[in-house]
Amino acid sequence: MREKIINLVFVFFVFALGAISMYFVDSKLLSDNSTTTIKEINKVTENRNITITDNDISEAVANVYDSVVMIKNYQKNKYAGSGSGFVYKTDDKYGYILTNYHVVKDATKLSVLYSNEEEVSAEYLSGDEYLDLAVVRVSKNSVIKVASLGKTSELALGDTVFAVGSPVGEEYYNSITRGIVSGLNRKITVSVQSTNDWVMKAIQIDAAINPGNSGGPLVNGKGEVIGINSMKLVDSSVEGMGFSIMIEDALAYTDLFEKGKEIERPLLGITFANVDETRTLQRYSITIDDNIDYGVVVISVASGSGAANSDLRKGDVIVKIGNEKVDNYAYLKYILYSYSVGDTIDVTYIRGTEEKTTKVTLTKNDD
Numbered sequence: 001m002r003e004k005i006i007n008l009v010f011v012f013f014v015f016a017l018g019a020i021s022m023y024f025v026d027s028k029l030l031s032d033n034s035t036t037t038i039k040e041i042n043k044v045t046e047n048r049n050i051t052i053t054d055n056d057i058s059e060a061v062a063n064v065y066d067s068v069v070m071i072k073n074y075q076k077n078k079y080a081g082s083g084s085g086f087v088y089k090t091d092d093k094y095g096y097i098l099t100n101y102h103v104v105k106d107a108t109k110l111s112v113l114y115s116n117e118e119e120v121s122a123e124y125l126s127g128d129e130y131l132d133l134a135v136v137r138v139s140k141n142s143v144i145k146v147a148s149l150g151k152t153s154e155l156a157l158g159d160t161v162f163a164v165g166s167p168v169g170e171e172y173y174n175s176i177t178r179g180i181v182s183g184l185n186r187k188i189t190v191s192v193q194s195t196n197d198w199v200m201k202a203i204q205i206d207a208a209i210n211p212g213n214s215g216g217p218l219v220n221g222k223g224e225v226i227g228i229n230s231m232k233l234v235d236s237s238v239e240g241m242g243f244s245i246m247i248e249d250a251l252a253y254t255d256l257f258e259k260g261k262e263i264e265r266p267l268l269g270i271t272f273a274n275v276d277e278t279r280t281l282q283r284y285s286i287t288i289d290d291n292i293d294y295g296v297v298v299i300s301v302a303s304g305s306g307a308a309n310s311d312l313r314k315g316d317v318i319v320k321i322g323n324e325k326v327d328n329y330a331y332l333k334y335i336l337y338s339y340s341v342g343d344t345i346d347v348t349y350i351r352g353t354e355e356k357t358t359k360v361t362l363t364k365n366d367d
Contacts, residue, residue: 063223084165084216099215150224165216179207199334209242266362269305320348
């Protein structure tokens with residue numbers, strides 16, 4: 001028995017000695033070189049083509065920091081709230097700031113606070129509630145720096161990104177939060193105008209995003225803006241899911257907004273219900289096949305609209321526009337609004353159990 005105990009003690013001692021040795025080897029390798037590869041560390045185990053790097057983003061932060069502003073929204077001469085934005089261009093007279101529409105919505109007066117604590121008046125030019133984008137301008141003389149713009153096409157999952165903004169107002173002005181790219185080209189359903197749903201394409205990140213961050217830039221490791229932080233997924237069971245509008249999607253509309261114009265939305269010409277809105281369908285005496293589990297049901301067709309000049313009629317279930325699947329009305333609008341007034345589109349629908357296709361010429365939406 002005594003011999004067995006001695007053997008066990010000896011084995012434990014050898015194991016502990018080996019673990020201590022590995023600790024000091026690993027620690028020395030990591031402290032001597034911040035770009036030491038796992039291959040070097042794991043000579044006693046296995047080779048891996050992974051590199052450990054020191055992700056210091058201070059230079060990238062410095063590259064964008066002075067272009068970021070806090071935007072204050074006043075309604076009827078009372079402070080109503082704030083958000084963030086960034087200067088993306090200047091011309092001979094003005095500096096132009098991108099932000100979220102909800103940051104400036106209903107404002108009767110706007111002001112902008114720079115990183116040097118100078119506060120100046122700002123003017124809302126135009127924006128869009130569905131895209132949650134807006135352009136504000138200020139005097140060029142007040143602009144400290146213009147942000148460098150990057151490309152989301154160069155992003156990869158796991159890339160380091162950071163957000164700059166004022167999460168809870170002036171007390172935490174221009175805070176930095178860092179994270180990674182968690183997902184690309186996410187389609188997020190959000191509520192617009194209280195009851196209407198809308199789908200937005202976004203970058204998913206795990207950097208902390210709070211309400212005051214809205215409109216602030218999402219920035220890559222080079223200090224280039226690659227997104228506009230727009231929302232945070234609010235769910236008691238979800239942590240660390242933030243979303244950012246891709247910079248290319250925003251820039252597609254800045255010329256229009258700078259001129260004070262609004263986006264002209266195309267109209268299909270129907271009233272609708274989603275396939276799962278059973279009570280609405282019953283109210284209009286509409287019955288659809290039990291096997292249909294997605295799509296938009298036509299309740300009525302507006303006279304004089306593009307739909308009125310097509311084969312669509314009450315009870316049809318729209319399941320596709322072009323080659324894109326229509327899950328529900330939020331997706332219908334998302335797909336529809338990628339077209340322009342006057343475009344002719346292919347609409348695939350189910351009537352009874354038969355799938356059909358018709359062409360619809362889109363008209364102007366005056367809503």
